[in-house]
Amino acid sequence: MDAGDVTGRWVRPDGGGPEVFLAAPEGVPPAATVVVGQELFGVTAWVREVCERLAAAGYAAVAPDFYGRAAERAELPYDDTGRVTGFELLGKLTAEQVAIDTAAALAVGASLGGGPGRAFVGFSVGGHLGLLAGTRLPLDLVAACYPGWTLEGPTPLADDHPPLTEQGAAALAAHGIAVLGLVGAEDHVVPPEQWARISARLTTAGVRTDLVCYPGVPHGFLCDHRPATFRPTESEDAFARILSALADPAVRRP
Numbered sequence: 001m002d003a004g005d006v007t008g009r010w011v012r013p014d015g016g017g018p019e020v021f022l023a024a025p026e027g028v029p030p031a032a033t034v035v036v037g038q039e040l041f042g043v044t045a046w047v048r049e050v051c052e053r054l055a056a057a058g059y060a061a062v063a064p065d066f067y068g069r070a071a072e073r074a075e076l077p078y079d080d081t082g083r084v085t086g087f088e089l090l091g092k093l094t095a096e097q098v099a100i101d102t103a104a105a106l107a108v109g110a111s112l113g114g115g116p117g118r119a120f121v122g123f124s125v126g127g128h129l130g131l132l133a134g135t136r137l138p139l140d141l142v143a144a145c146y147p148g149w150t151l152e153g154p155t156p157l158a159d160d161h162p163p164l165t166e167q168g169a170a171a172l173a174a175h176g177i178a179v180l181g182l183v184g185a186e187d188h189v190v191p192p193e194q195w196a197r198i199s200a201r202l203t204t205a206g207v208r209t210d211l212v213c214y215p216g217v218p219h220g221f222l223c224d225h226r227p228a229t230f231r232p233t234e235s236e237d238a239f240a241r242i243l244s245a246l247a248d249p250a251v252r253r254p
Contacts, residue, residue, distance in 0.1 A: 006055035008048060010073070013104040018068025020105050021048055023055035024112055030060035032117025033109025034246065035102055035133070037126025039223070040086035041076040042067055046225040047123075054121070057243055060109035064101040066093055066129065078226050087156055090125060095132055095161040102133040117141075119246055123222060124148060124189070128155070131163035131179070135171040142172075143180040143242050146219050148189040151197060164198060169205035178208040180245045182238045184217025184231070212241065 008023040021043050024030050034054050038047050043063045054061035067074045067089040074089060076082035106118055119141040122130035127147025134142045144150075153160040162168065172179065179202055183190050190198075195213055202209045214221070214234045221231040222238055 006052050008052050008055070011108060013108055015104060017104050018065040018101060019072065020065065020108055021051055021063040022060065022108055023051035024060040025055055025058055030109065030112055030114030031058045032115045032119060032246065033106050034059045034061045035105045035120040036061050036063040037120060037122025037129045038063060038066060039123050040090065040125045041078060041082050042074040042086070044075050044225070046223050059246065060112050060114055062105040062109050064105045066098065066101055069097070090156045092158055094158045098129050098132050099136040102137060119143065121242055122147065124220065128163060132161065134175060134177045135163050135168045138175045139177050141178045141180065141245055143182070143245060145182045145222055145238065146184065146187050146190050151194065151201065164201050169201050169207060173206040178245070180241060181209065181211040182241065184214045184219065184221050184234070186217055187219040189219050210245070
């Protein structure tokens, strides 16, 4: 299946709330639903392309507009101005809203009649949001790519709920969630010592993990719209690992 066999569009969940960007394979039910967590810069063209890439692999890929209550379809530039605005918008988002929007996105995917799998693939801020959602919802997989602010506060959200406190890690384990973590060794947001602490926290809690650290690689290496930090070789490997994790039968459990 190639990218021409998918459709991508903005839709409003049946229960209302912020829109989601939905990409799904045409003519066949999706294998599972994958919630795609945006970067700080919103549901950008790159995030939408990720949705379409996942849809081409057979999944219903749904990116919630987490900023939508304050600024619909915000798409911020990859610069200091975009970062400032992104943090302002993120500061209006609560943990409860993250769970509500994630549940709405899952319902959109389920409405297409696909498999029962429930995954969350998030990038930077989106990785944080995926782990946070997993502490509140029974997901099957969280693929967290260079997730920040996970172990302790303050976090950039409106309320201070770091997802990987001891209680948060225990909630992930209780939900049976597998965690795929992808980071670069030169990541200034998630440096190696913090990655080691994340690994220890998840392992101690009994969470099933596959945590990968790429030598010499910076933050944001998956995004080819940011040439200064994009690393094509590691990006391809990371996407292959994401698709492999999504294909695990445990991610499609009833």
